[in-house]
Amino acid sequence: xxxxxxxxxxxxxxMCLFGLIMIYPLIWLFTASFKSNExxxxxxSLWPDxxxxxxxxxxxxGSGQYSFSLFFINTFKLVIPTVVFTVLxxxxxxxxxARFNFxxxxxxxxxxxxxxxxxNAVVIIPKYILFKNLGWLNSYLxxxxxxxxxxxxxFIFMIIQFFRGLPxxxxxxxxxxxxxxxxxxxxxxxxxxxxxxxSAAIFQxxxxxxDFFNSLIYITSVxxxxxxxxxxxxxxxxxxxxxxxxxxxxxxxxxPCILVFFFAQKYFVEGISTTGIKG
Numbered sequence: 001x002x003x004x005x006x007x008x009x010x011x012x013x014x015m016c017l018f019g020l021i022m023i024y025p026l027i028w029l030f031t032a033s034f035k036s037n038e039x040x041x042x043x044x045s046l047w048p049d050x051x052x053x054x055x056x057x058x059x060x061x062g063s064g065q066y067s068f069s070l071f072f073i074n075t076f077k078l079v080i081p082t083v084v085f086t087v088l089x090x091x092x093x094x095x096x097x098a099r100f101n102f103x104x105x106x107x108x109x110x111x112x113x114x115x116x117x118x119x120n121a122v123v124i125i126p127k128y129i130l131f132k133n134l135g136w137l138n139s140y141l142x143x144x145x146x147x148x149x150x151x152x153x154x155f156i157f158m159i160i161q162f163f164r165g166l167p168x169x170x171x172x173x174x175x176x177x178x179x180x181x182x183x184x185x186x187x188x189x190x191x192x193x194x195x196x197x198x199s200a201a202i203f204q205x206x207x208x209x210x211d212f213f214n215s216l217i218y219i220t221s222v223x224x225x226x227x228x229x230x231x232x233x234x235x236x237x238x239x240x241x242x243x244x245x246x247x248x249x250x251x252x253x254x255x256p257c258i259l260v261f262f263f264a265q266k267y268f269v270e271g272i273s274t275t276g277i278k279g
Contacts, residue, residue, distance in 0.1 A: 058247030071230035098163035
């Protein structure tokens with residue numbers, strides 16, 4: 001009994017140490033937002049010797065014509081429709097693969113899974129040419145329209161696996177009660193699949209919020225810049241960079257992702273760790 005208690009204590013201490021190592025960059029990011037440039041690059045101390053309280057205010061206003069309030073509004077305009085349409089379209093396609101039999105089902109499923117192996121560098125040029133010909137550049141359509149068409153094979157596969165863990169007897173019972181396929185999806189499967197759907201929404205929210213490369217490729221107008229592009233622009237405004245302002249805006253940019261994760265942590269863990277209902 002005593003050895004087990006010692007083992008648990010050691011495990012707890014190691015987990016605390018590992019957690020501190022993982023969270024240390026965030027702690028440094030926050031404290032460095034109150035430091036001067038000289039102290040950021042010239043001191044190893046985590047705690048500032050002299051607090052500079054204007055980093056957040058000046059960083060939010062920015063040094064140019066546009067402030068970070070516009071960048072945050074633009075990011076939400078991009079992220080929210082992308083997340084919603086990704087979850088909806090992926091759920092519909094996953095429902096078809098998980099519950100219906102149709103010609104070339106295995107072939108189509110294999111083709112869908114094979115798209116997971118394509119690196120972004122392979123498809124970025126064809127996508128850019130396609131969106132340019134459609135006149136979608138410098139808009140959020142290159143993000144929103146593909147989300148409406150279920151182009152995220154990862155989320156489709158994840159939701160398929162969750163649907164496959166749900167007993168088919170639920171569908172049969174609903175059919176005996178007069179439910180059609182759409183009603184079964186909406187009233188039976190979706191309420192049971194909330195952990196998987198919320199997990200997909202969290203993944204897509206964080207990935208889209210932090211996306212820099214695709215936003216840089218498709219968005220050219222500063223008026224439509226996202227937070228990621230706004231942070232990068234803050235480094236190009238002048239030769240002398242006020243790093244406490246950049247770090248302060250980095251802290252603010254991280255907050256939405258942290259809040260989304262912690263508020264939905266219960267469903268996220270359940271969606272990742274389970275593939276159906278527990279008996």
